Amino acid sequence: MKKGLFPLILITIALITGGILMTLDGKDAVTMASTVKYGLLTADTLNQSFQGVGGKITSVQVTEEQQVKQGDILMTLDTTDIDLQIAKLKTDIQQLDVKIQQATAQGDRKEDVERQALAVEAAKQAFDLAQLNYDRTKALFDAGAAAQANLDTVSYQLDTAKNALSQQQAALKKLKTDIQNNAYNVELAKKQKDSMEVQLQSLEVQKQRMALKASADGKVTRVIPKIGENVPAGATVAVIEPKQLYYDIYVDETQISAYTPGDKVPGYAAALKKEVEGVVRYITAAPQYANMRMSREKGQADASSFLVRIDVQRTPELLPGMTLEVNTGGSTR
Structure with missing residues (x-):
């Protein structure tokens, strides 16, 4: 009876020893589950x-x-409607260009202002002379040394000179006002043109779109x-399905330091029996269900986990849906 139990005892001891050695070597099922991660190749859609x-x-x-x-x-x-709008705006801009050129060609009319100012000065001198003649004649008339006809003549000359001065002054004022209005109209036309050009650019962008x-x-x-x-x-x-593929793996907080955006990550495609190199796109906190899954894989209390998205360059043999394996323990096949 005791001899029959001896082999059974040896087998039990061997199994226990083997389990301990596997645990120490990191080959037990729990450790493997915590270090080997799987992700499905996925294609982005745009x-x-x-x-x-x-x-x-x-x-x-x-x-x-x-x-x-x-x-x-x-x-x-x-693009029929927008083409008509663009054509109309271009015509309006051309018309404004002509208006601006014509108004600008007049310039500040400095010579015209100087000429009119001289005309005002001449009219003022004529008025001053007529006023002097009238004052002299009036004094003589009051003294009885001049006839009424003489007084009437110089009075008429004074009124004529006064009217001529007023006309020349009014002409100078109008000329200056016209110049100011012309400058204002030029600036207004330029602003209108700028506004139309912005509208034209907006319409052309819409047409491109x-x-x-x-x-x-x-x-x-x-x-x-x-x-x-x-x-x-x-x-x-x-x-559009772009040429870039990706897959996600979930790692716990003790493993996340091994991953940085831009780092290369070796993966293993079981279907192709070959390694496939990827690049970490980003890392983010995983949803709560991933934390629960991570805990179940490791057989321990809930732990925080992180999602690591890894980009893979698409090749004819790599297809969406294939499984990729990543060993977070560092070993590769």
Whole structure:
């Protein structure tokens, strides 16, 4: 009876010893679960939409499954209305240019002002002379040394000189006012032109946006509208799957120091039986369910975990949905 128990005792001792050695070496199931992480390769999707403009689709230049380059035109909207607005603004700007050139050509009219000022001065001298003659004749008339006819003549000459002076002064004032108004009109026309040019630039930007361009290299996976359909601004009209792939792994707070955005991370694709190098895009705190999963993997109380997103360059053999394995313990296959 005792001989039959001896082999069983040896097997039990061997199993216990092997378990202890595996634990010390980090090969036990709990340790492996905490150091080996798995992630599914995923492709980003980029929704393509007309920014700030909507209208009728006039052309669709891509099909689903077609490869495109960044900047390739995907589809276009009808530009008839905006073309008319652009043409009208350009005509208005040209007319303002002519108006500004004509007004500017007049300049400050300095010579005209000087000439009119001389005319005012001459009229003032004539008025002063007429006033002097009138005063002399009036004095003689009061003394009985001049006839009424003489007084009437110099009085008429004085009125004429006074009127002539007023006319010349009014002409000078009007000339200066015209010059000021002309300068104001030039400035106003320039501001109107600036405003129109801003409107023109805005319309040209809107027109450019009516030709939808691919935002990245990749494959068109969906084309929604058809030619002739109306689409609102901001609505998704196509979907591009870029060449960049990524996968997420969850690591605990004791492992996060090993990862920094931009670092290279070796992964292992089981389906291809080869290593696949990735680059850390970003690190962020994981949702609560990930903390619970991390705790279950390690068989311990809840611990904080972090999501590490790793970018992988797409190749013909790498497909979305494949599993990648990352050994956070540092060893690779």
